[in-house]
Amino acid sequence: MIKDKRQVQNKFWFVVGACFVGLGVLWLFSGQVRADTVWNKDSASPYSTQKGYKEGDIINIIILENTSARNIAGTKTDVKDDLSTKFTHTLQALAPIIGTNINVTGQADNKYNGLGQTSRSSAVQARIAAWVTEVLDNGNLMIEGKHRVEVNNETQEITIRGIVRAKDISGANSIFSYQVANAALKVSGTGVVAETENPGWLTRFFNWLF
Structure with a gap:
């Protein structure tokens, strides 16, 4: 039991x-x-603030670059023509009056000197809204942005292209220019320099003649 x-x-x-x-x-x-x-x-970390970006999204690029540029444009032309003709037979009828040794001389002298110069030395500080042109396989973003300003008949355009890491973008949706890989930053302008370099229509006409 x-x-x-x-x-x-x-x-x-x-x-x-x-x-x-x-x-x-x-x-x-x-x-x-x-x-x-x-x-x-x-x-991704559950505590990460990184957002997923897609093509067409806007990212603010803060440009902090030191630049020093000097632009000198000049054009100089010097055209000189000499004309010397001696008449020995054509004006024989006037020989008793003006003589037989008749020389006709002429000279054309055309000079042009155009010079335009501008110097720039400054720290470029700008904020550009760039858009995502492509999302790479590793998550990096290809971006491109343009900023155009016109002041006193002078036009300045800033263009930036490059690759950024999504994790480098701050919570305010911005990134500094020095964090852009393969960055291509271009600052270009148009205005009085280009106009000064080109001669006027009268000078071009005389150049065509001579």
């Missing part, structure tokens, strides 16, 4: 132990699945 009772107890505890072992294995397995689902090496 006692032996049968012990056998029943042993079976009971064996079943209880097996249940605990099974529950433990199931818990470990489900925990691993849950962890793999929530996090993997390619997932």
Whole structure:
């Protein structure tokens, strides 16, 4: 009787132990699945403020660059023609009056010197709204932006192109120009320099004649 009772107890505890072992294995397995689902090496941090960018999105580029430029444009022409003609037969009828040795001389001298000069030495500080032109496979962004200003008949245009990392973009949706990889920054202008370099229509007419 006692032996049968012990056998029943042993079976009971064996079943209880097996249940605990099974529950433990199931818990470990489900925990691993849950962890793999929530996090993997390619997932972004749950605490990251980085947003997903797509083609056409706008990013503010803060340009802080030191530039020194000097532009000198000049054009100089010097055209000189000499004309010397000696009449010996054509004006024979006038020989008694004006002589037989008749020389007709002429000279055309046309000079033009145009010079335009401008010097710039400054720290370029600008804020440009650039757009995402392409999202690369590694998540980096190709951007391009333009800024055009016209003041006193002078036109200045700033263009920037390059590649940025999405994680370098601040929470204010801005990034500095020195963080742009393969940056191509161009500052160009038009105005009095280009106009001064070109000669006027009268000078061009005389150049065509001579």
